Amino acid sequence: MIDLVIEQLISKVIDSGLIQERDRIYCRNQILGLLKLDTFSEVIETETNLTIPQLLGQLIDDAVERQVITGALDEREQLDAHIMNVFLPSPSQLNDQFDQLYLEDPIKATDFFYSLSQTSNYIQTERIAKNIHFQTDTDYGKIDITINLSKPEKDPLQIKREREMKQTSGYPNCVLCKENEGYVGRVGHPARSNHRMIDLDLLGEGWLFQYSPYLYYNEHSIVLSKKHEPMEINRDTFKRLFAFVEQLPHYFIGSNADLPIVGGSILSHDHYQAGRYTFGMTDAKDAYTFDLVDFPEIEASVLNWPMSVIRLRAKTYDQLVEAGDLILTKWRQYSDPDVELIAYTDETPHNTITPIAQYRDNAYQLDLVLRNNRTNQEHPDGIFHPHQDVHHIKKENIGLIEVMGLAVLPPRLKTELAELKDYLLGDSDQIESYHQDWAEQIKLEIQSITEDNVDQVIQAQLASKFVRVLKNSGIFKSNDKGWEAFKRFTSSLNN
Template sequence: AAATTAGLFKPEEGPAYADTIMGILSANPADLDDRFLLVEHRDGGMAAMQWFYDYCVANNYVKRAQLDRNPRFDSHGLTVTINLAKPEFKNMKKAAAGNAVAGGYPKCTICHENEGFAGRDKRTLRTLPVTLGGESWFWQFSPYGYFDQHGICVNTDHTPMHVDRDTFGHLLDFVDRFPGYFLGCNAALPRIGGSVLAHDHYQGGGELLPMHKAATWAAFTLADYPDAVVEILDWPGTAVRVVSKNRQSIIDVSDIIREAWVGYDDAANGIASHDADGNRQSALSPSAIITERGYEMSLIFRNNAISDEYPEGIFHAHPEYWPVKQEPIGLIEAQGLFILPGRLVDQLGIVEEALAEGRDLPDEVSEFSLEWGELAETLAGNRDREAIHQAVRDELGSVCYRILGNTAVFKQKATTQTFLESLGFAAR
């Protein structure tokens, strides 16, 4: 601030100057790797990750203060955040365009060549080498994380996103080394996955998400794998959880479910594994953690089919909820942590003010007519501002819960059970 006041540079140039200065002050990547390994050897993987995270906050790559400013609350069994820094991408084409790098170097925003790269203001970016399945990957923290120690694990080779049998082993390799983290993978298809589909990567961090803690609706076993249990989750989306202390059983059972799902057709329930042109529409999003029960591999069933009624996706947030959330539902939100657009702070402030003053819904926020009607019914004339604010938060949680219901490929838990039973699973 003092430098801009003195006229040394314009305010909008501040971040670039800060990146340059902190990049010079930041440790050499090789030295940082050595330090990480020393801490890991002495105190374990989780302590080393905490040290690395604190370093990335200290050198200003991770904007922790920005994360702490984001409104965050729990509602309807979900965690809802309003991200004040993240731009809103309402469709995957726009998101993908935002993650492309003109000129071809680096090939995308998550390539390893971005580490310390001045051309992308990544001078302070530092990464950590990780071996998954005998392959070279690396970990980096997200500058504007959605939760504690949020980061991505990226294939060192620029290769497209995919989920196959090896994916499950990769996720387990990571949580074996960092047992307090979760690591998961977006569905490798547009509209239901991440915005960077051209480069294979996983997402995770040091905070368990609501779906990891979801209750069990019913449990099943497969005769060939008696040491593994598959639980249908009591969750608005369609998800199961494979639990075992035997990592090979986790991999085998997860892959049995994956292979069956990506080829599954069910006209009665509107599920087609491929579109009319033969393009695959079904995919699985896995997410691994370690608990006292052993390994837990959550599997989220996704499908990106479209229709005339739902051109953005049949199993996407339906249009009546777009004022709250129109962006695709990726891995993090499918697990119950919603990232809502920053515009909602002002828009819902207008809604709250109108409710407090007993006015009609203002024209500038007329798109919130659904939420307005439900809030009016809930409040029943109550104009207490704190009650209104809490009602708005409850309404946001309710909408997010319904959006997850939109993404569910099986609308009834019994249909998920029928699918598992068709693979030979029996109720436990």
């Protein structure tokens, strides 16, 4: 039985184009060694409807049953990555293949690398498929909602191992470091045997390009510095973003902000996120346009979007870098107490920017999302951060992905929304207390909730709640006072 599964896996990988039939015996023997098997019976028929992740799961279950490994999550994932690494070229061979395809067409190169990253099970396609995802139209355009169910829950054995393990190793320094490529993994640090990265030159500096193991959107990728250095948004950031777009013009690229609360989850390692996807913010309309007198060739506007976004467009990107640097420099120092915007508390900075660059409609584009991380007694988690009344949906930082209109919501909502559905239909009175006010509000707003429309109602209400999350996080609110304050800032750019 296990011999059949091994051959089916190898056949699937051959069908994907990752290896050739000539590699079958070599790959089989490598896998037999990893599984501690010393015999093999020839298999003739290898047709199967099972996917690569499903076949891998069978091999790993068998290894647990035979006590080759324990059932702990980290050991399962290490063996999974080990097995798929058997089929992969070395980093240098992969980069050579990518470079050759890039000379033909940059899209061919990324298509090849994306396909390889899926086939190798580095991109967790089977787990990602568990996510709940839908789109809803709002007053600001489309909003994407994802309930994140892809990351596996840690079993009791894994939790016990992590508690007992004294993490003394500083290698790799973090999950983004270049040393993760091919790293076997350890308790508390993910297995990366099947991990590969593409070398990038950005401003003469060494950077790396990889896909995210848990995609939130099409071709969700990470661009990371070869140096383990903290994130920082500055003029060079804008230059690097456009250097990337120039090389891969079919991708957008953006950076999380570089301050706590408004920044990303890993501020200790400079990195950006990229991909091939059109977010709601990408298609947002202009609320108003304005002139930058020092940059007459730039089209400048403020977007009609729940967060505070300046968009700059030009035929070449050199001036966008300079204008972006001007806006960032002004913003770092800018205060407007009338809207609770204060740039510094003593020596502590509060203002920064989330930048996004792309080539779109025959022009280079730079979106600058204005951020501030100040807290006060009323909003201890952040004044421009999801407020208490939306914490039942999301209370985590609003990073680059959310800024652009894709909500990444916690897995608990799968069960809780099912309970909400039953509650709205009158089939149950069981609902989490923190959703109670929301449920009553929905009942008041929507007079007729039926089996036919309840799912659509919940999706629309969830998207509306996420728009509230974004509005909380925006500096200049979408009202007369907010627009006046925003215009004060854009006017100041010409002083």
